[in-house]
Structures are given as structure tokens and as C-alpha cells.
């Protein structure tokens with residue numbers, strides 16, 4: 214494998230990676246997906262997806278990603294379960310190294326490595342991921358109709374998601390560790406005027422409590438050390454995402470938050486032949502259906518790039 218030069222390698226097996234693989238395989242580009250160790254990507258963390266077009270009944274994230282994987286395999290995509298540890302994008306063919314030594318040289322590359330939500334890393338957090346803890350209000354807010362929920366954060370994302378949650382939830386606690394928000398003042402005004410929102414200042418979550426699902430959170434006031442329990446059915450973390458771009462920052466132009474910059478209406482990066490799709494280049498929406506769309510764009514653009522090289 215080490216001397217083989219692929220036409221197209223796709224890094225990542227989330228919605229963007231599989232979609233790129235399906236489009237590229239159907240275009241005869243013989244794509245190889247290097248899946249990473251989070252096979253299926255972020256969507257596998259959610260028990261129920263209701264907004265993916267074409268699925269009339271809710272589908273588990275794992276089932277949806279398994280279907281995409283099967284569809285990709287059916288079109289002949291080669292999937293290697295390995296993780297890219299190093300890239301050299303200074304000249305074509307691009308050179309990739311992987312953890313298990315599987316890889317590779319390629320004429321073109323699609324980066325679809327996603328973005329990882331930041332977690333609080335406190336007691337019982339892992340146990341309740343997908344059972345009351347979510348990092349995506351747009352995705353999971355709908356499941357909390359008339360129920361009390363909490364959201365953690367103090368920036369624009371937390372403010373926007375708190376306001377969004379008031380469409381469904383009966384009550385929204387916004388937990389913030391400081392005495393002032395970083396969100397834009399217009400958003401702050403809307404938060405303060407919304408009767409469903411209660412801002413819990415200077416506070417952090419110490420523990421998640423419940424049985425099978427979350428039923429409450431223990432919070433601590435960081436100024437007074439006072440502790441109390443809030444009864445809630447869901448907690449949304451809006452403390453930021455880290456795009457998985459560490460490997461590429463030497464070569465690819467990133468925005469201030471570390472997301473790969475792509476050309477307008479395109480997935481092309483600053484390096485010819487390297488494309489970026491999905492959350493890794495999407496600082497605004499981070500949704501599966503959008504990742505799938507940009508994966509398709511990246512495959513089409515990679516095909517055009519390869520065709521131009523042949524002429």
C-alpha cells in the first residue's frame with residue numbers, strides 16, 4: 214500500500230466522508246476512506262435523528278451511519294480503519310502516514326475530520342451522553358417539550374441555543390461560571406427578557422444525577438461555594454467545538470477558531486487538490502445534512518480537479 218498512489222483519499226468516516234466516498238466512487242475515482250477511530254463520526258453519539266430527510270421515523274445515529282457505510286461499500290469505496298497521524302501536502306502526490314502504518318500517497322485529498330465538542334469532563338458526564346446530555350440544541354432540543362433543561366456556556370452559541378430551546382422546553386437554566394456573558398448585547402437583552410430563561414451566574418456543574426437518564430444537576434456557586442440541585446431532564450453543553458485540524462495547520466489556511474477556510478461556494482482549500490468538507494470547515498451550522506452536502510461538493514470538485522490533470 215505504501216507505494217500505491219490513490220486518485221482520491223478521504224480522511225474521516227462521518228456524514229461528510231461517506232457522502233464524498235459515495236459520490237467519488239460513482240464518478241469512478243476509486244476513493245479510499247481512512248475512517249479514523251470514531252467510525253461513523255459524531256452522529257453515532259445520538260440515539261435519535263429526526264431531521265435527516267428521507268427517514269420518516271426517527272433513526273438512531275449509529276443506524277444512519279451504518280447505512281451510509283454500507284452504501285459506500287456497495288459502490289466499491291475502500292475503507293481503511295486507521296487514523297492519519299501525519300500529512301505532507303507540500304507537493305503532489307500528497308503523502309499520508311497512519312497509526313497502523315497502512316498508508317498512502319494520493320493525487321487529491323478530501324479532509325472530513327469533523328469538529329469535536331468540548332466536554333466538561335466531570336463525574337458521570339460520559340454515562341449520560343445521549344441520555345440527557347447533548348452538545349447540539351438544534352438537533353436534540355425538540356425532545357424536551359415542556360420540560361426543564363439547562364444549557365452551559367456564556368458566548369453567542371450558548372445564548373442562541375438557549376433562546377432556541379425556549380421554543381420547546383418549559384424552563385431553560387443558563388449556567389454560566391462568570392458574572393457576565395460574552396454573547397453580543399442584543400442576544401443578552403433577548404435572554405434577559407425571555408420569561409422562560411433563568412441565568413444562574415457564577416456557577417458550575419459539579420455532577421450529573423439520575424438513573425437511566427438525567428434527572429438533575431448539582432451546581433456550585435464559585436464565589437460562595439453554595440451548592441444546590443436543579444431538577445432538569447436535559448443538559449446542553451455550548452462551551453465550544455475544536456475542529457480536528459491540528460494535522461493540517463502547517464499547510465492549510467485556517468480561520469481564527471481553527472476551521473479550514475474554503476473558497477466561496479466551494480470546498481477548495483488554499484492547496485490545489487485538497488478539499489475540505491463537513492464540520493471541519495463549517496464554523497456556523499455543524500449539521501449532518503449540511504456535512505453530507507459539502508461531502509458531495511468535495512467529491513465533485515475532486516473529480517473536476519483530477520480530470521483537469523489528465524488533460
Ligand SMILES: Cc1cc2nc3c(=O)[nH]c(=O)nc-3n(C[C@H](O)[C@H](O)[C@H](O)COP(=O)(O)OP(=O)(O)OC[C@H]3O[C@@H](n4cnc5c(N)ncnc54)[C@H](O)[C@@H]3O)c2cc1C
Nearest residue numbers: 225226227229249251254255297327352491492499500501
Ligand atoms: C449529540 C449530537 C447529536 C447530533 N444530532 C444531529 C441531528 O439530529 N441532525 C443533524 O443533522 N446533525 C446532528 N449532529 C451534528 C452532526 O453529527 C455533525 O454535523 C456531523 O456528524 C458532521 O459530520 P462530519 O462528517 O463533518 O464530521 P464527524 O461526524 O465529526 O466525523 C469526523 C470523522 O473524522 C474522523 N477523523 C478525525 N480525525 C481523524 C484522523 N486523524 N484520521 C482519520 N480520521 C479522522 C473521525 O474518526 C470521524 O469518523 C449531532 C451532533 C451531536 C454531537
